[in-house]
Each structure stands twice: as C-alpha cells, then as structure tokens.
Amino acid sequence: MTIAAQVKAEAVLALHLALRHRAVRLTGLLLVVALGLARDQGGGLSGLVLLGGVLAATAAARPLAPGPAFHTARRAAANAVVTVLGRLAGVTLLLLVATLLATLMGGARNPASIGHVVMAMTAILAIAAPVLALAPLIGASGAAGMGILATLFGQLSPTALSVMLERWPLVRDGAVRGWNVTPLGWRADRWEAQGGWADASLFVLWIGLGVAAATWALLPPRDIEGGAQ
Amino acid sequence: MTAIVVRGLIVRYGGRRAARPALDHVSFEVAPGEIVGAVGPNGAGKTSLLAVLAGERRPTHGLSLIAGERAGTPAARRLVGWAPEPPILPRELTGFEWLYYLATHRARNPAERASRIREAIELAQIAEFVERRIGTYSRGMAQRLALAGAVITGPAVLLLDETLSGIDPLVQRDLREALAVLARRGRAMIVASHDLGTVERLATRALVLTRGVLAADVQMHDLLGQRVMELALDGGALAAAAGLCARFPGAIRTGEGVAVPLERGLTPEQVLAACRAQRVAVAATRVRYRALDDLIAATARSA
Numbered sequence: 001m002t003i004a005a006q007v008k009a010e011a012v013l014a015l016h017l018a019l020r021h022r023a024v025r026l027t028g029l030l031l032v033v034a035l036g037l038a039r040d041q042g043g044g045l046s047g048l049v050l051l052g053g054v055l056a057a058t059a060a061a062r063p064l065a066p067g068p069a070f071h072t073a074r075r076a077a078a079n080a081v082v083t084v085l086g087r088l089a090g091v092t093l094l095l096l097v098a099t100l101l102a103t104l105m106g107g108a109r110n111p112a113s114i115g116h117v118v119m120a121m122t123a124i125l126a127i128a129a130p131v132l133a134l135a136p137l138i139g140a141s142g143a144a145g146m147g148i149l150a151t152l153f154g155q156l157s158p159t160a161l162s163v164m165l166e167r168w169p170l171v172r173d174g175a176v177r178g179w180n181v182t183p184l185g186w187r188a189d190r191w192e193a194q195g196g197w198a199d200a201s202l203f204v205l206w207i208g209l210g211v212a213a214a215t216w217a218l219l220p221p222r223d224i225e226g227g228a229q
Numbered sequence: 230m231t232a233i234v235v236r237g238l239i240v241r242y243g244g245r246r247a248a249r250p251a252l253d254h255v256s257f258e259v260a261p262g263e264i265v266g267a268v269g270p271n272g273a274g275k276t277s278l279l280a281v282l283a284g285e286r287r288p289t290h291g292l293s294l295i296a297g298e299r300a301g302t303p304a305a306r307r308l309v310g311w312a313p314e315p316p317i318l319p320r321e322l323t324g325f326e327w328l329y330y331l332a333t334h335r336a337r338n339p340a341e342r343a344s345r346i347r348e349a350i351e352l353a354q355i356a357e358f359v360e361r362r363i364g365t366y367s368r369g370m371a372q373r374l375a376l377a378g379a380v381i382t383g384p385a386v387l388l389l390d391e392t393l394s395g396i397d398p399l400v401q402r403d404l405r406e407a408l409a410v411l412a413r414r415g416r417a418m419i420v421a422s423h424d425l426g427t428v429e430r431l432a433t434r435a436l437v438l439t440r441g442v443l444a445a446d447v448q449m450h451d452l453l454g455q456r457v458m459e460l461a462l463d464g465g466a467l468a469a470a471a472g473l474c475a476r477f478p479g480a481i482r483t484g485e486g487v488a489v490p491l492e493r494g495l496t497p498e499q500v501l502a503a504c505r506a507q508r509v510a511v512a513a514t515r516v517r518y519r520a521l522d523d524l525i526a527a528t529a530r531s532a
Contacts, residue, residue, distance in 0.1 A: 001333050001342065009333035013322070020321035068319040072327075074285065075382060076334040077306040220284060220301045 006078050010086020011093065013072065014063035018094055023144070027058040028098065035105050045120055045192045046155060049185045052099050052124040053154070057147025059094055060128035063087035064214060065140035073218055080218040084132070084211050091128050096121060119191055119200075126183030126203040127151055129210025136217040154184025182206070230297055232386055232417030233259035233282065238291035240277045240441075250289070251277040253441040259417045261385075264408070266432035266449075267421040268521055270529055273438035275421035276314065279388045282419070283311035296385045307335070310383020314390035314421075316375035320364035324355060324374045327363065331381045345381050352407045353377035354400055369396045376404065380411070387411070387418040393427050405431050425521040429453060435521060437528050444528035455490055455519040458497050462486035463510040476503055481527050486511075490519060490527075 001009075018024050031051050064070050064087060073083045099120050127147050134143035156164075158179045165172035179186075183206040191199035240252040252274045259265050267275045280286040281293055284301035298305035319327060328346050336342035350356050353373040358366065363374065376392050387408075393401050408431060412418060419436075422428050428435065429449065437445035462470060462485065473487045474480045477500070480489040489500050497516055504511050 001336055001338065006334055009330050013319075013326075013330050016326060017319060017321050068317050071317040072319055072330065074306075075311070075378070076331060077303055077382075078334045079303075220287065 003079075003082055006082050007086040007089060010078075010083055011090035014087040014090025015094060017062045017065075017069050018059040018091060021062050024055075024059045024062060027055055031055055031098070031102075035102055045116060045123075046185055046189045048099060048102055048116075048120040049123045049188045050151060050155060051102055052095055052120060053127045053151030053185060054148055055098055056091070056095055056124045056128035057131050057144045057151060060088075060091045060131040060147065061135045061140040061144035063091060064132055064135045064217070066136055070136050070218075080215045081211075083218060084214040088125075088129060088132060088211065088214075091132065092121070092125060095124050095128065099124065116192075119188060122200060122203045122207075123183065123185065123188035123191075126206040126210075129207040130183075130213070131210075133210045133213035133217060136214070150182070150184060154182075155186060156184075157186040157189075230261075231258050231294075232261045232263070232296055233257075233419070234292070234294040235278075235282075236292040238278070238281065238293055239289045240274070240281060240286065241289040250441050252281070252288070252438075255291075255438075255441075255443045257436060257443060257446055259386075259419065261415045261417050262412050263434060264412050264418045264420065264432045266428035266435045266521070267419055267438060268423075268425060268428055268435055268525060269438035269444075270525065272440070274441040275438055276390055277441075278438070279311065279313070279390050279419060279421055282386070283309050283313075283388055285311075285313075308383065308385040309388060310379030310381070310386070311388045312372075312375040312379040312390060312392040314392070314394075315368075316371045318363045318366075318371055318374060318378075320362070323362055324359040324366075324377075327374065328359070328377060328381055331378055335382055335384075349377040349381045352380055352404075352411075354403060369400075372396055373400070373404070383416070385416065387416055389418060389420045389422075391422050391424070392420070393431075394422060394424050401427065425525075429521055435524070437521075437524055439525075439528045444531075445524055447524065452519060452521065452524060455492055456516055457519045457523055458489045458491055458500050459483065459515045459517065460486045460489065460500070460504065460511050461513040461515075463512050466510045469507060469509040472507055473504070473509065476507075479527055481523070481530055488523060490523070491516070 031054065034051060062069060064073065076083065099117055103117055127150060131143045131147040134146060158176050161179055162172055162176050165175055183203050187199045187202065236256050238252050238255040239250050241250040255278065267278060269275055277286065281288050282295065282300050284306045287301060293300040295305040295308050298308065328349060332342040332345045336345055350359055353376045355373050355377055358370055363371065366374065372392055372395055379387055379389065393404055396404065408418065420428060420432055432449055434448050435452065436443060470482050470487045474482060477489045479492065480487055501511065
C-alpha cells in the first residue's frame with residue numbers, strides 16, 4: 001500500500017483510540033459545558049488554547065499508550081515516522097474539529113478568522129505532540145496529566161510567575177527560564193498580540209521534538225542489556 | 230532458505246547480574262513448512278524465545294534470523310506474524326477494524342488487502358463476531374482474532390503463544406487443520422503451549438525447553454512412536470524406584486513407581502526381569518505410547 005494509505009490507516013486508528021476512550025469523551029463533554037458557561041466571557045485565543053490544550057492532552061495520550069495501542073504500531077511494522085505522523089494527524093483532525101466548534105460557539109463576541117484558528121491549533125499541537133511522545137514512556141495517565149498541568153498553569157506569564165516566586169530567587173530563575181522555552185499558553189497570547197515568527201517557531205519546534213521523540217520510542221526495543229546480535 | 234535460524238541465543242533479564250538467563254545458549258533451525266512445538270514447564274523460556282523472534286525483545290547475545298533477516302529489524306518484523314499470550318488487542322476497535330489496519334500496512338494494493346482480510350476471517354472462523362468491539366470478546370474469541378492478525382501479517386513465519394488454548398474443541402480441530410494447510414504452503418510455525426495434546430496433533434517436531442536450556446529437539450513421529458512401560462510398585466518397594474531409574478536410561482519416577490521408555494530394543498520382559506533381579510515387588514504394569522509430557526518430565530528431572 002502507498003504511504004498515504006498507511007498514514008490514513010494510522011490516522012483512523014488514532015481517531016478510534018481517542019474517541020472511543022471514555023476519558024476523552026468525558027473531557028470533550030466537560031469542555032462543551034465550559035464553553036457554554038464561558039460564552040459571554042469571550043476569552044479569545046487563550047480560552048481556545050486552554051480548552052483545546054486540555055482536550056489535546058487527554059486525546060494525544062491514547063494513540064501510543066502502553067499496551068495494545070503501542071503494540072499495534074509494533075505489529076504493523078511500518079516506518080516509525082509514518083506511524084507517528086499518521087497518529088498525530090488523527091489527533092489533529094479531532095482537535096481541529098473541536099477548535100472550529102469552540103471558535104464558532106465563541107463567535108458572538110470574538111469573530112473568528114482563519115489566522116486565529118491556525119494560531120490556536122499550532123499552540124494546541126505543541127501540547128499534543130509532546131504528550132503523544134511521553135505516553136509510551138510514562139504511561140497515558142502520566143502524559144495526559146502533564147499536558148493538562150502545562151495547559152492550566154501555562155496561562156501564567158513569565159512576569160507573573162517571577163512575581164509569584166520572588167521570595168525564592170533560585171527557584172524563580174530556573175522556573176522563568178523553563179517557562180520561556182516551553183510551549184505554554186501565555187506564548188499564544190503574546191503571538192496573537194505581537195505577531196512575528198519567534199513564538200510560532202517555538203511551538204513548531206516543540207511539535208517537531210514531540211514527533212522525533214515518539215518516533216524514537218517506536219524503534220526496536222532496548223530493554224535487555226547488551227542487545228548484541 | 231531456512232525460515233528461522235537461532236544460534237547461541239542468550240536472554241538475560243535484569244542485567245548480567247541475573248542469577249539465571251531466561252534463555253541459555255539456545256540453537257536450532259526451522260525449515261519452511263515445518264510446525265515446531267515449543268514446550269516446557271513455566272519459566273522455561275518459551276515466551277522469551279518467541280518475543281526475540283518477533284522482535285519485541287533484544288537478546289543479550291546470539292544470532293536469530295527470520296528468512297535471512299536479523300530478528301527485530303523492520304524487514305524481519307514484516308515477515309513475522311505473532312500472536313502473543315495474552316492477546317494484546319485494542320479494546321476500542323472492532324475485530325474488522327483491527328484486521329483492516331494490519332492488512333493496510335502489509336498488502337500491496339486494496340485487492341490484496343481485501344483478500345488477506347477475507348482469508349484470515351475464514352481461517353480463524355471469526356465472521357460471526359468480527360464486527361463487534363474487541364472489548365466485548367471472550368478469551369477464546371480474542372485468541373482467534375489474534376490468530377487472524379498473525380496470519381494477516383506473517384507471510385513467512387507464524388509465532389503462536391498459547392493461541393489454541395481456551396478454544397472449544399471443534400473450532401480448535403478446524404484451526405489445526407487450517408494451520409496445517411498454511412504449513413503445506415510453506416509457512417514455518419513455532420507453537421508454544423502447555424496444551425501438549427494440541428502440540429502433539431499439530432507439530433511435526435518439538436523443542437523441549439527447561440530452565441532456559443534447549444533440553445531436547447525431537448521429531449514428533451520418533452517420540453510418539455516410542456512406548457513406555459509404567460510400573461506400579463508395592464508400597465515397600467517404592468524406595469527401589471531410584472535404583473530402577475538408574476538402571477534404565479530415560480526412566481522417571483511417577484506417583485506410583487517408575488515409567489521406563491522401551492527404546493534401544495528394551496522389552497517389557499527385560500524390565501520385569503530386572504525388577505525380579507533387584508527384588509522389587511511390582512503391583513501392576515501398563516505399556517502405552519510415549520507422550521510429550523514424558524519427555525518434559527524426563528528433561529526437567531535431569532536438569
């Protein structure tokens with residue numbers, strides 16, 4: 001079969017694995033409720049990234065979760081990059097639909113543009129790709145938990161974080177540096193406000209890192225000492 | 230070309246400090262069309278062997294080839310169909326969706342994909358439940374779907390780990406016949422199982438693993454053609470059983486006495502004469518054909 005057919009098979013599998021998992025469905029339902037409640041509050045890009053990021057963390061943890069999901073990738077024996085890109089494509093499709101729906105629901109106060117959706121999707125995928133890569137290494141729950149925490153606390157700007165931690169200067173310096181190199185929600189707001197390529201580049205870099213790490217996780221096992229053949 | 234080559238395979242869990250390797254210098258070959266049973270007690274190394282050949286584990290040392298390709302490489306993994314124990318299947322999918330996914334990666338075109346799926350469904354006899362979610366399957370259904378998945382993906386070698394266990398006898402009989410047909414078409418198989426009846430009926434050869442060591446590699450027709458004489462000894466004579474075991478090579482202790490393989494021209498009369506000579510009181514005797522469990526017991530006791 002062609003690579004396109006293999007990518008499609010992986011994307012469909014990822015959609016099935018995500019949509020048919022009760023945690024993902026429950027998260028989606030909660031987000032719809034949250035969107036309904038927050039409709040009059042507006043929220044803009046940061047609101048979209050917050051809601052989409054939580055869904056991304058939950059959904060992206062499923063396609064390469066340890067156990068059957070990961071095992072299917074090994075059994076298929078396809079090129080690991082094809083597998084990862086296909087599964088990320090499936091998650092992306094799910095997140096795109098959710099983002100478009102959320103944009104439409106919030107459209108009364110914040111008329112959406114394609115650029116707005118692209119910005120939101122880039123920031124959301126920068127959460128999804130690392131979660132996809134972390135799932136085989138630390139488990140689906142751990143990866144989803146980290147993604148959700150990053151999404152929730154990522155709304156905090158580095159300046160606000162610095163103020164919060166001013167009593168602990170050593171911790172503050174490290175935390176602020178970390179805040180500046182990770183794909184957190186505050187950066188999406190800055191990207192929206194200031195434009196430019198710096199913020200977009202960091203998001204894209206993290207998507208690339210996620211794909212590379214997930215591909216590495218799918219390579220032949222190294223779980224026995226030596227491994228010489 | 231030989232379907233499977235294993236040379237000096239060592240698998241050690243927990244690093245070099247591990248007390249005993251899971252596989253210790255195991256070597257054998259399997260020809261295309263051959264069905265080999267891998268048998269032995271729990272912890273003998275059967276699953277480790279299959280995991281190495283399937284590319285799921287890297288050996289600590291040694292060589293393992295699948296149709297000339299190193300086990301674990303993408304080329305080798307594409308030649309292997311593996312049905313692990315327990316079956317590792319995505320509960321969220323239907324059986325058909327799972328097979329469709331696997332076939333998409335292995336078939337060259339949509340027609341071949343449809344043909345592979347149809348053949349696998351027919352072979353594993355899963356048509357009546359293949360559209361249901363895997364999460365609703367019984368254990369037997371899951372085993373049959375795992376077999377279908379292995380058949381779809383493995384053009385050269387099938388590795389079946391307890392795949393026919395837990396399946397009703399009539400379906401099991403049909404599956405054995407279907408696997409025999411695949412073997413006649415040139416597919417090599419290793420069937421690891423504790424169900425020795427299945428291995429005796431299906432396999433043409435048996436690898437007996439004991440504590441990670443390949444203790445015996447026998448042709449099934451040689452083994453099953455041999456006879457065994459079982460001696461039930463009087464209570465007072467049980468102590469002499471050890472002496473009888475030493476007298477006859479391959480003899481093993483049983484619950485009531487001794488089982489002596491009738492090989493190398495040994496006759497029941499000679500065994501009884503030896504008992505009389507050693508003043509061992511025999512309560513009853515029975516001559517039967519040898520089975521795999523005799524071989525496993527003999528190798529386990531000598532290990």
